[in-house]
Amino acid sequence: MLSWTIIIVAVCICVALILNLWRLLKGPTISDRILALDTMYINAIALILLYGIYVKSALYFEAAVLIAMLGFVSTAALCKYLLRGDIIE
């Protein structure tokens, strides 16, 4: 049962990633693209954790933590840059 569920869930997350990619490419504004990237890293965390379940390994947790932290920092940095023209004031 679990192996089938993993396949279904992986397909769902990949479709979600493709939808994000569509929004990332289409825009129309830069804020939309940042939002698409923000959603994309959340989906990427989900995919990595799912892979960790699939190969029965706990190693992927560290990768998920790193993506979560870097994703938030990059979203904040991009927004800050667009708001002020500067990242560190």
Add this chain to the structure above:
Amino acid sequence: MKVFPMPVHSLLLFVVWLLLNNSASAGHIVLALFFAVTIPWLVADMRDEHPKILKPWLAVRYILMVMKDIVTANVEVALLIIGPIKKLQPGFVAIPINIDSDLGITILASTVSLTPGTVSAEVSKDKAWLYIHALHLDNEAELIASVKERYEAPIKEIFGC
């Protein structure tokens, strides 16, 4: 000089270190204690003053209530998203707030973003108005009243400001 200048942060560092390593062995406990003592000691001078939590039990109840609201609000928003979007009536709303502390306003804004179909957009310069965007706005006065009563009142009580 105090051993624990920031007791809550020390506890947080201790717990997070053990969780990151996912172990409670003696070595990691010693290392976590080391971090819990030294890091707050190094950064104590840099922090801003925040109000103290006066009513911890109310804070716990508030967190549980927000957790429950997150689940129900998320299901509502998910239904709105997959439902007919022509019928959605988005709108901006200004909510008058009277919380003094920055921490209280941050918590209120984050709660509003996570819960009832709204995203907080901005706080006015004088910190008296919270501007939010609602995905579906049918009754503005009701939304303002519910945010004020359900989220603002407990936060004011927790921090006593």
Add this chain to the structure above:
Amino acid sequence: MPFYLEVIVCVSLLIGSVFLLIGSYGLVRLPDIYMRLHSPTKASTLGITGILIASMVFQSHLKGFLSIQELLITLFLLITAPVAANMIAKTALHQRIKSLDKTQNQELMEVIRDRETPSTPKDPT
């Protein structure tokens, strides 16, 4: 793996993936940036929580002791998602991106960008 654990893992994985999919679908479907903000901040946060619960149960079974380190990611995302949404909303307002025509109280957008108080404060009732 005992059957009931497998059911818990499967159900939370499915719930999580459905919410993640709805969040991304909303990102494509909703018409303007301010409305699009809602779907990732809410639906995706709940979706990732579901996946993390599944991972937590599975890893606990695998290691033979209660492994709650996945809670760290959940907490981190719960704290950062509203902040990221707030910053994107600020950016959109700063760039004067038009909202949908039927948006109510559009006159507030200028006020919000300048962080002023609304000109005709409504009496909070």
